[in-house]
Amino acid sequence: MSDEVPYYCSAEALWDVEGEEDVDLPVTNLTGGEDGPPDMALDPAWFWKNGEKIKVRFLDGSPVLQARVRTYAEEWEKYANIDFVFVTEGNASIRVRFKNPRDPKDKTTDSQLGTGAKKFVIDQNQPTMRLYSLNDDTKDDEVCRVVLHEFGHALGCVHEHQSLAAKIEWNEEQVFADAKKFYHWDKEKARNQIMKVNEQATLHSSFDPKSIMCYMIPPKWTKNGRGVKKNLTLSETDISFIRKAYPFRTRNAGRLSVVPEIRPIYPPLALNSKVIDFDPPYTATPRVVLGLTLLDASHETNVRVHLHTPSESERGKASFTLNLDAWADTKLYNAAATWLEFSRGEVEYEVGEYNTLDTRPNFRQPALPSPDNPGLRRDISHVDFRKGKYTSPPNILIWLTAFDFDNRYNWRVRAAAHNVTASGFDVVIESWGDTTLYSAAAEWVAYPKDQAGVLSGRVSSNDYRNWFPAQAGNQGKVRFAVPFERLNPKVFMALSELDMDSSRNLRVKVYADRVSSEGFTWHGDAWEDSLLYSVGADWIAFG
Ligand SMILES: [Zn+2]
Incomplete structure (x- = not known):
């Protein structure tokens, strides 16, 4: 040539x-x-x-x-x-x-x-x-x-x-x-x-x-x-x-940070949005799954954040709007998100979202204690997969996209998939201790366990240390169950679990680095004087 x-x-x-x-x-x-x-x-x-x-x-x-x-x-x-x-x-x-x-x-x-x-x-x-x-x-x-x-x-x-x-x-x-x-x-x-x-x-x-x-x-x-x-x-x-x-999945960075891409860190503004171009555009509106990767919010007020995008029918083939919002008197200094794009043709993947306000509209009424563990309060939403979609229980990834915490109590939240079968699963969002979680939301992806070219999993500081004392830097190595054939798979990771002290600002971020065909290193960090008791993230890798 x-x-x-x-x-x-x-x-x-x-x-x-x-x-x-x-x-x-x-x-x-x-x-x-x-x-x-x-x-x-x-x-x-x-x-x-x-x-x-x-x-x-x-x-x-x-x-x-x-x-x-x-x-x-x-x-x-x-x-x-x-x-x-x-x-x-x-x-x-x-x-x-x-x-x-x-x-x-x-x-x-x-x-x-x-x-x-x-x-x-x-x-x-x-x-x-x-x-x-x-x-x-x-x-x-x-x-x-x-x-x-x-x-x-x-x-x-x-x-x-x-x-x-x-x-x-x-x-x-x-x-x-x-x-x-x-x-x-x-x-x-x-x-x-x-x-x-x-x-x-x-x-x-x-x-x-x-x-x-x-x-x-x-x-x-x-x-x-x-x-x-x-x-x-x-x-x-x-x-x-x-x-x-044949679009490459998430051709863009799959990453947006309010600071500096939308505004400087100060003053903290509630509404932050940006139009993200799909590059290249899709032939039909793709599905988008969002996850929070970084938060920096004041502890002087309740912490209320909401990562969202318009519903699929209101989005287009060429771009979508990503919103990283706070509301009421919350001071949100910074926030960042990642996302996954799935074309219509990628029928193996099912995606969805759950907001506890859907099942508990009266947010002042606390979630019910878990029958098997009274220390946990749970919001649960059952998902039915499309009939015949999966022949065995699929893998599920869950990312937090919103929460509304009372700042008088520590910030504790966890999103997870429970009771996974071939026909459905429960999206569970839970908090524990004296935490007052008014509402929270999460988005999820399901795909067959034997799907080629994709792996996912969950990491948490709880895997290797006690929650106390707080520790700013948390990390670990993830080794892929099967190494990828291509040199560098793309790894996407976002928050699925958090436990922080509400006497300090809520500053946390999760990310992956040192990505190779064999695995990567995950990080869950706080900074300045923030107290991070535990942090967890769900990750998915495409190669
Ligand atoms: Zn020809």
């Missing part, structure tokens, strides 16, 4: 292409017809699960040629949350073959569309991608072009020149004649592979002649003599498209 390739196929430049460039006719095409999907719509059904590890196996080819294909295929991974796992044995969803064993002259180059590979080619000895035009002598830019294009199909991308936006005025007779001459295609196949407009391909807003998914079009194939040059690398539109189709 090189930068000196002339990319002047933008709309204007494209129309200036003159004369007949005696360049190769397109060799790439999409498997259709008998053994493929009849219409190559951008139906989400053809997309792999976001984050999926897709096994790829070569059925033949020299190690050098295989390595070249692998290199260019992996170019897509920079922009798509997809992991091509190249295997040498065992079952693989994508199988690549370089030679037609029955016809060595066959130059067919094609691929099944997306998950069609699993549906339409069952035999593990048969290819889902045929790269018969490539061999050890093929030039690099040609290998790059063909591999990017065919792996684009394998990811679910359709032909750009067949998109609704292309509006190409074909010189049909010429296309038919050349298709017959060069490919031995009949009229129907020429129409299907080259000229037929894909009505459902609506994700591209405008025609991108630079797309790797666009055929080279000789000028004589169009009525107005406007052609499309051969594209050798991913265009900006290809990149933005694939990033939308």
Whole structure:
């Protein structure tokens, strides 16, 4: 791949292409017809699960040629949350073959569309991608072009020149004649592979002649003599498209701090909000799960904080508003939050929230003591998962998003999942001792225990020390049960438990550092004169 390739196929430049460039006719095409999907719509059904590890196996080819294909295929991974796992044995969803064993002259180059590979080619000895035009002598830019294009199909991308936006005025007779001459295609196949407009391909807003998914079009194939040059690398539109189709989870930092991103620490203001752009935007409003990671509030008044975002129906695909608010006379100096984003397609994940005001609207009336432990007072909300969602009890992560504490008593709160079964669980928010917790809220995520590429857990200072005496710095090492294959998983962590002395300001933060494929170090810290008896956090890691 090189930068000196002339990319002047933008709309204007494209129309200036003159004369007949005696360049190769397109060799790439999409498997259709008998053994493929009849219409190559951008139906989400053809997309792999976001984050999926897709096994790829070569059925033949020299190690050098295989390595070249692998290199260019992996170019897509920079922009798509997809992991091509190249295997040498065992079952693989994508199988690549370089030679037609029955016809060595066959130059067919094609691929099944997306998950069609699993549906339409069952035999593990048969290819889902045929790269018969490539061999050890093929030039690099040609290998790059063909591999990017065919792996684009394998990811679910359709032909750009067949998109609704292309509006190409074909010189049909010429296309038919050349298709017959060069490919031995009949009229129907020429129409299907080259000229037929894909009505459902609506994700591209405008025609991108630079797309790797666009055929080279000789000028004589169009009525107005406007052609499309051969594209050798991913265009900006290809990149933005694939990033939308397979978004990396929480592409942004997943972190917002009131100070300094919204305002200085002084004076403390109650209402703090910021619009966070999803980068890139989603194709449908994603679900967002929030958690508090840092608080700095005065002990002179009750501590009331609420981290929230508008409900899903009031949010958009491109951004969301994060609010870190206090109310009444609370002095909130600083607060910070993290969040997780789950696209609609990530159906394995269920998310939700619970505010104790939903079950105990009269917040002055204390929560009921726990029958099994009278020292604990609990607010409980039962969650039913969607029917048939999980076949065994899922993992659950819970993050605190709000609380309203009386400042005359110590601040103690804990959120946890109890009685987890395949059909549901109880969100439990509890306090203990003489604490007066008027209200609190938490958000949760559930996902199958065997979900690939994600791990979660809970850490607490209670795991290794007594609550007394208070200690400002708390930390520990977390070792992943199974190391991640990629070097640096993303770790998100927020408060799930807190016990602090109300004679000092409430200053606490939780975070993870030294993240590696093996694990990370967690921290739960207070600062200045704050007294931190215990602190706990739930974490989730994606790799
Ligand atoms: Zn193609």
